[in-house]
Amino acid sequence: MLDAIIVMSGLALFLGGVLGYASIRFHVQGNALVEKIDAILPQTQCAQCGFPGCRPYAEAIAEGRADINQCPPGGEANIHKLADLLGVEFKPLNAEHGEPKPKSVAYIDENTCIGCTLCLQACPVDAISGAPKQMHTIIAQECTGCELCIPPCPVDCIVMVPVESSIANWKWKPPMKEVA
Amino acid sequence: MRQLYHFNGGVHPPQHKDQSTIDPIRIPPLPEKLIIPLHQHIGSSAKALVQPGERVLKGQMIGQPEGHVSSAIHAPTSGKILSVGMEPVPHPSGLDALCVILEPDGLEEWIERVPLDPEMDPGTMRTKLKDAGVVGLGGAVFPSFIKLNPGSKNKVRTLILNGAECEPYITCDDLLMRERAFEIAEGAKLMQRLLGAEEVVLGIEDNKPLAIEAMKSAGGMEVVAVPTVYPGGGAKQLIKVLTGVEVPAGERSTDLGVQCFNVATAASVYRAIRLGEPVLSRIVTITGNVAQPGNYEALIGTPVDHLIRQAGALPGSSGAIMGGPMMGIDLPSTHVPVVKAMNCVIVKSEALFPKALDPMPCIRCARCAESCPAELQPQELYWFAKAKNFGKAQEYALFDCIECGCCSYVCPSHIPLVQYYRYAKSEIWAQEREKKASDLARLRHEFRVERMERDKREKAERLAQKSAQAKEL
Amino acid sequence: MNSPYITRSPSVTEIMVKVLAALIPAIAADVWFFGPAVLVTLALASVTALVLEAFMLRLRGRPVKPFLMDGSALLTAWLLGLSIPPMAPWWLIVTGTAFAIVIAKHLYGGLGSNPFNPAMVGYAVLIISFPVQMTQWLAPASIAQSHLDFSSILDYMFFHALPANTGLDALTSATPLDTLKTQLHLDKSMDAIMSLPIYGTIGGKWMAAAYLAGGLYLLQQKIVSWHVPVSFIGTIAILSGALHLVDPAHYASPLFQLASGATMIGAFFILTDPVTGPTTPKGKLLFASGAGFLTYVIRLHGGYPDGVAFAVLLMNICVPLIDAYTQPPVFGKKK
Ligand code: SF4
Ligand code: SF4
Ligand code: SF4
Ligand code: SF4
Numbered sequence: 007m008l009d010a011i012i013v014m015s016g017l018a019l020f021l022g023g024v025l026g027y028a029s030i031r032f033h034v035q036g037n038a039l040v041e042k043i044d045a046i047l048p049q050t051q052c053a054q055c056g057f058p059g060c061r062p063y064a065e066a067i068a069e070g071r072a073d074i075n076q077c078p079p080g081g082e083a084n085i086h087k088l089a090d091l092l093g094v095e096f097k098p099l100n101a102e103h104g105e106p107k108p109k110s111v112a113y114i115d116e117n118t119c120i121g122c123t124l125c126l127q128a129c130p131v132d133a134i135s136g137a138p139k140q141m142h143t144i145i146a147q148e149c150t151g152c153e154l155c156i157p158p159c160p161v162d163c164i165v166m167v168p169v170e171s172s173i174a175n176w177k178w179k180p181p182m183k184e185v186a
Numbered sequence: 187m188r189q190l191y192h193f194n195g196g197v198h199p200p201q202h203k204d205q206s207t208i209d210p211i212r213i214p215p216l217p218e219k220l221i222i223p224l225h226q227h228i229g230s231s232a233k234a235l236v237q238p239g240e241r242v243l244k245g246q247m248i249g250q251p252e253g254h255v256s257s258a259i260h261a262p263t264s265g266k267i268l269s270v271g272m273e274p275v276p277h278p279s280g281l282d283a284l285c286v287i288l289e290p291d292g293l294e295e296w297i298e299r300v301p302l303d304p305e306m307d308p309g310t311m312r313t314k315l316k317d318a319g320v321v322g323l324g325g326a327v328f329p330s331f332i333k334l335n336p337g338s339k340n341k342v343r344t345l346i347l348n349g350a351e352c353e354p355y356i357t358c359d360d361l362l363m364r365e366r367a368f369e370i371a372e373g374a375k376l377m378q379r380l381l382g383a384e385e386v387v388l389g390i391e392d393n394k395p396l397a398i399e400a401m402k403s404a405g406g407m408e409v410v411a412v413p414t415v416y417p418g419g420g421a422k423q424l425i426k427v428l429t430g431v432e433v434p435a436g437e438r439s440t441d442l443g444v445q446c447f448n449v450a451t452a453a454s455v456y457r458a459i460r461l462g463e464p465v466l467s468r469i470v471t472i473t474g475n476v477a478q479p480g481n482y483e484a485l486i487g488t489p490v491d492h493l494i495r496q497a498g499a500l501p502g503s504s505g506a507i508m509g510g511p512m513m514g515i516d517l518p519s520t521h522v523p524v525v526k527a528m529n530c531v532i533v534k535s536e537a538l539f540p541k542a543l544d545p546m547p548c549i550r551c552a553r554c555a556e557s558c559p560a561e562l563q564p565q566e567l568y569w570f571a572k573a574k575n576f577g578k579a580q581e582y583a584l585f586d587c588i589e590c591g592c593c594s595y596v597c598p599s600h601i602p603l604v605q606y607y608r609y610a611k612s613e614i615w616a617q618e619r620e621k622k623a624s625d626l627a628r629l630r631h632e633f634r635v636e637r638m639e640r641d642k643r644e645k646a647e648r649l650a651q652k653s654a655q656a657k658e659l
Numbered sequence: 660m661n662s663p664y665i666t667r668s669p670s671v672t673e674i675m676v677k678v679l680a681a682l683i684p685a686i687a688a689d690v691w692f693f694g695p696a697v698l699v700t701l702a703l704a705s706v707t708a709l710v711l712e713a714f715m716l717r718l719r720g721r722p723v724k725p726f727l728m729d730g731s732a733l734l735t736a737w738l739l740g741l742s743i744p745p746m747a748p749w750w751l752i753v754t755g756t757a758f759a760i761v762i763a764k765h766l767y768g769g770l771g772s773n774p775f776n777p778a779m780v781g782y783a784v785l786i787i788s789f790p791v792q793m794t795q796w797l798a799p800a801s802i803a804q805s806h807l808d809f810s811s812i813l814d815y816m817f818f819h820a821l822p823a824n825t826g827l828d829a830l831t832s833a834t835p836l837d838t839l840k841t842q843l844h845l846d847k848s849m850d851a852i853m854s855l856p857i858y859g860t861i862g863g864k865w866m867a868a869a870y871l872a873g874g875l876y877l878l879q880q881k882i883v884s885w886h887v888p889v890s891f892i893g894t895i896a897i898l899s900g901a902l903h904l905v906d907p908a909h910y911a912s913p914l915f916q917l918a919s920g921a922t923m924i925g926a927f928f929i930l931t932d933p934v935t936g937p938t939t940p941k942g943k944l945l946f947a948s949g950a951g952f953l954t955y956v957i958r959l960h961g962g963y964p965d966g967v968a969f970a971v972l973l974m975n976i977c978v979p980l981i982d983a984y985t986q987p988p989v990f991g992k993k994k
Contacts, residue, residue: 049624051631059631131630150627173225176279177616178608180572181545181661194990199665354665422990434991511664539664544725546671547771552884552938560990565938566982583989591663598671599771605661 039068046087050079051130052152054104059130073097078104079151110166111149112156116141118163125155125164188387188410191430193423195557196415197592199354199512201393206357206471206479211365213483214496220262220288220487221523222248223275227321228328229255234286240267245297245464248286251316257329258319261288262466262485264295276490276508276525280518288487299462308380311459318458319465319526324348324359324421324448325509327527330455333447334380336440344429345383346446347374349390349397350412350419353510356530358469359449361481363390363397366453367404373452374407376459381445388449389424416512417590421446423559435560435586450529470524472497474506474532484524490531491520499533507532511539512591546599554593554603560586564593568603571610576617579610587611671770675730677882678928681873682737685924688869689745692862693797696745696812700752701737703816707756708736715765731770735759738778738928742921742968743785744796746830749817751792755781775975776935779968786963794964798832799862832857836920837964839911849908867918874927883931886943891926892917894951916955921967925954929967935975942978942985950974 043064050060055076057063066072067088074088075097082099089096099106114125114134121139133149136142144164156164169175225231232249242248242261249259266289272282302314312331321327336342347370351359363370374386386407390398391414401409412418412427422433425444433439439446450468457463466485470493473479477498484493490506507514508528517531532538554564562583570579587607594603669677689697712732716723739755759781767773786793807815807822807830814820833841835857842852852858877883895916902910916922921929930936930947937946950970957966 044628047624048620049627049631051627059635060628061631130634131627132634133630148626148630150623171279171281173275173277173279173281173283175616175619176277176281177612178278178605180609181602181605197667199667432991432993435989437991507662507664509662512662514662514664516661534664542666543670546725546729547769549671549771549933550936550938551674551933555938561987562989563938563986582986583992586989586991594663595666597666598669598674600666600670602661604663608661 040064042091043067043088046080046084046091047077048079048084048150050150050152052079052150052154054078056103067092073100075100076103078106081106107151108168110151110168111146112144112151112153112164113167114142114144115163115165116143118161120161122160124158124160128154128158130154188408188428189430190410190412191427193418193426193559194561195559195592196417196423197557197595198414199416199595201414202355202473203357203360203393206355206473206481207360209478209480211361211469211481211483212496214488214493216263216290216292216485217488217492218289219268219489220265220290220485221273221275221489222259222262222286222288222487223273223523223525224249224259224284224286226259226327226486226526227257227319228326229253229257231284232256232259234270234284236261236267236270236286238267238269241265241291242267242288243295243297245299245466247317247464248288251329255329255332256316257321258317258464259286259486260319260464260466262487263288263290264293265290274518274522276515276517276522276528278515285487285523301462302459304376304379304459311376311380315455315458317464318454320451320454320458321465321526322448323450323454323465323468323526323529324419325513325527325529326421327525330447330451333440333445334377336381336445340440341443342381342383342440342445343385343443344445345374345378345381345386346425346428346444347386347388347407347449347452348419348421348424348446349388349394349401349449350424351394352391352414352416352419353512353514353530354416355473355532356471356510357473358471358481358529360394360397362450362453362469363394364400367400369453369456370401370449371404371406372460373454373456376455377447377452383445387428389418389428391418417559417588417592420559420588420590422588435583465526468524468526468528470528471530472533473530474538475500475503475535476533486524486526488524489521490517490524490528493524493531494520494533500535502535502537504534504536506534512595513589542602543600545601548597548599548601551598553596553598557592557596559590559592560588562587564603567610568601568606571606574613576610576614580614584610584614671729671731674882675734677880678734678877679730679737681876681882682741682928684869684872685741685866686737688862688865689741692799692860692865693745694807694812695809696797696807696816697740699812699816700743700745700747701740703749703752704736704740704756705733707753708732708760711757711760712765715761715769719765719769721769726770729770732760732764735764735777735781738924739781741924742778742782743793744831746795746797746812746815747792748815748819751785751789754788755785757781758784771934773934774978776929776932776971779929779971782968783972786968790963794833794837795831796834797830798857799860834920834964835863835915836958839915840958840964843909849911853911864918867923870923870927874923877927877931883927884940884943886940887930887936887947888926890944890947891930891951891954892922894948895922895955898952898955916958920958920965922954925950925967925971929971930974935971935978937978937981937985939982939985939987941987942981945981945985946974946978949977 044061047060047064055063057066067074075085086096119141121141123138126134126136130152131148131150133145134142135145224234230253233252235250236248244264246261247258248261251258268287268289270286273285275283312334315331320330322330349359349363378386388401388407388409389412392411393414398409398411417423425439425446426432429444431442431444433442454465467483469481470484471481472493477500482493506517506520508517509530548565550565558564566582567579567584589604591604709732713723713727716726736756739759759777763775763777763780764773811822838857839852874888896913899916900913903912930950937943953970953973954966957969
């Protein structure tokens with residue numbers, strides 16, 4: 007009996023030691039972790055997560071200040087990836103932060119635009135080109151669809167246009183008939 | 187006798203080639219309009235050079251190559267441009283692409299055709315081929331001028347011409363070789379010169395004795411009858427059979443001293459250089475559920491249903507396949523145009539292509555692996571693709587799969603294996619595109635944050651300077 | 660629809676039917692040498708397997724008809740039925756089959772997903788739980804002291820009743836492998852053992868030959884590849900041959916090892932089960948030679964007379980590992 011207890015506690019101690027060492031030895035450096043989280047986030051920079059961009063949100067997650075389910079553009083797929091990376095349970099998207107939408111890009115109605123440059127200042131990725139008093143245009147390839155330019159516009163001339171599927175971005179579907 | 191090599195696996199599907207080789211190549215009447223897609227090749231789309239209402243001549247360039255990997259598009263006949271817009275094209279997505287609509291005027295009025303000097307400088311000749319819209323007509327439609335550049339450090343020993351035509355039903359290359367052996371042989375000479383190749387070898391499957399005979403009498407190359415086994419006409423498989431060289435996925439065969447072209451491509455090189463004629467037409471096999479299967483020399487842009495009408499559509503048709511039954515794709519409709527990649531249209535019917543049987547679970551019988559010419563483990567790839575474990579699928583060489591369909595053909599559980607691979611590949615590509623986009627966005631955002639900070643700092647500095655100056659005063 | 664638009668599939672059903680057909684010579688030999696009891700066993704196992712298969716499919720919400728038609732349950736039943744003593748009581752047959760179908764097959768995900776050979780799981784469970792019933796083999800007709808007619812066979816299997824004047828001992832005998840083991844323990848010499856009456860019988864040898872014939876048919880039909888049988892039989896032959904050469908007094912001849920027990924049915928019908936075996940050619944060689952080695956070791960040193968079932972199950976565990984480490988190089992990437 008006593009032997010057994012000694013053996014078991016010895017084993018427990020040993021394994022605890024190994025685990026403890028491993029967690030120190032393989033601890034992911036703070037910054038490296040932020041990088042990894044940031045690499046998963048979609049970089050829409052829309053601030054729907056409650057932080058002023060993807061990187062601040064990544065930092066908040068790394069420091070445990072934010073949950074992993076606050077990014078609507080990333081959707082559930084990204085939450086799964088974050089859960090895997092951090093070794094935590096998956097949670098459904100927190101609806102407070104918004105719903106995922108189909109990818110869209112902003113479009114400026116160039117006839118209405120008065121060239122006030124307010125949208126230009128709001129765009130997180132400098133995807134709007136234009137100069138004061140000139141009409142502005144959106145560089146569609148660079149627009150992330152964050153919608154941050156819409157509220158500042160005094161004449162409401164920016165609309166979001168869903169990205170159309172084209173031969174270039176078309177994807178094969180998995181077989182319809184699943185194996186029974 | 188040349189020593190022949192052997193590749194793994196392969197299958198022997200029923201041929202169905204006889205019905206479309208009875209007649210010589212037929213010339214269909216001009217259709218009412220031609221729908222000419224501007225993107226018929228690998229690489230970037232050509233840029234439209236014409237406006238609606240404009241009159242164009244036969245052979246006039248209407249789409250200009252953009253960027254290095256691109257190719258030109260020409261008016262297949264003289265007539266009026268009706269519009270430039272989105273039209274359905276032969277693509278598995280069924281989506282539209284930018285096309286030029288041309289109304290033929292029936293005059294067939296040519297541009298001035300200038301035969302070129304076959305001894306001209308290779309670099310210039312390659313540019314001419316790019317401008318003549320010469321692309322691989324075997325189905326891959328890769329711009330030929332790029333493949334005809336051996337590079338400075340490589341030595342291409344063998345130029346292989348591919349006349350194997352291994353897929354069932356397709357006979358366009360067979361007829362081309364029978365009837366236009368001279369054009370192929372002359373084109374091959376030009377290509378050999380461009381590549382500096384020591385030898386030209388033409389591989390033809392031994393089920394085409396007439397083509398073999400015709401090509402032998404044309405001369406200028408070694409004609410080799412290769413065993414009939416699908417996919418013996420795959421470029422990599424033919425290279426292996428004829429030279430023993432295995433070209434790994436992602437590597438260029440020129441680096442291994444071989445280059446391979448379809449016979450129809452050789453004929454179009456001949457026409458482009460010796461006759462000054464760009465690629466305006468191609469030979470298309472129309473077969474399957476039609477009264478008179480056969481081969482048509484169709485202008486690019488001819489609506490497929492125009493050709494099917496010529497061959498006599500039969501009742502009970504249920505759509506059409508572009509390409510062969512092993513690797514072809516469903517045409518979204520028969521209103522789509524003939525494109526440079528279209529070697530064959532098979533009109534389907536319930537009798538010819540019965541509905542696929544319901545898939546059963548994989549029993550790990552490894553028949554698929556035994557038949558795989560790329561020597562993959564299809565059952566593992568299937569497993570990973572189905573589980574969306576794309577990283578693992580890539581580890582098991584998903585991108586080495588040539589989508590030949592042998593695995594699905596033999597699978598006793600009727601699993602649509604290839605569809606899983608196409609799906610997995612396009613998901614991986616999409617992920618890569620997204621990753622690129624988000625990396626770009628991150629960079630631009632970081633740049634902007636930095637710029638704003640710098641602006642702030644500079645402003646503060648200026649303020650500080652100003653107040654310092656104010657104090658001094 | 661998607662390419663390829665055509666298939667040349669011998670369906671799963673066709674494959675299974677061919678395997679079943681390949682078992683017929685062995686069943687015929689069994690009837691010829693040991694009497695019709697085996698037919699009752701097979702019938703009972705088949706019915707149990709099909710009923711349970713249908714039940715489990717329904718329970719798991721799978722379509723019943725295509726899976727019942729695939730023949731895999733029937734094959735499991737036949738393999739198990741041929742592995743247990745022909746006149747085993749009905750409950751032994753039902754228990755074994757139930758274990759094979761319900762636990763070993765369906766609880767692991769059904770056709771294609773089960774890691775262990777269902778028939779061998781059923782067999783292993785039975786021999787561990789009911790060692791006595793599982794080693795009472797009918798004696799070959801030529802040496803049995805009395806015979807039973809068909810109705811008394813049924814009586815015995817279902818009601819455990821024997822005709823008044825016959826004892827069980829008169830009907831059964833230990834198998835050659837079993838006898839060899841016990842006699843060697845008693846320090847008998849090989850020559851003495853081999854002159855026992857059981858070794859004078861030819862039933863077992865004919866059974867082995869019948870399995871071999873069925874196996875050759877499967878090879879010819881390309882249902883199984885040569886790798887597994889050759890490697891399995893080869894390993895056993897080499898091991899037993901080497902030891903027999905060194906010490907013929909204690910080690911039976913390789914021919915004896917190949918012709919007795921489950922060597923042949925194992926080589927062609929059990930180890931070749933695609934679902935529970937490796938898929939790569941090298942893997943198949945490794946898998947079968949491992950099984951051959953284990954079979955021989957268990958025959959020499961194990962507590963059970965034959966080792967094929969345990970060897971198969973042990974090697975089944977290794978299959979994912981074997982597959983992972985024997986991936987052949989792909990086209991163009993060979994050294
Ligand atoms: S919610 Fe917007 S800003 Fe926040 S992480 Fe997601 S994409 Fe980036
Ligand atoms: S905010 Fe609106 S009006 Fe002002 S520049 Fe942008 S688009 Fe034009
Ligand atoms: S052929 Fe089909 S059933 Fe056999 S291993 Fe391949 S995928 Fe599985
Ligand atoms: S489709 Fe791909 S995996 Fe299947 S046999 Fe062809 S190359 Fe191999």
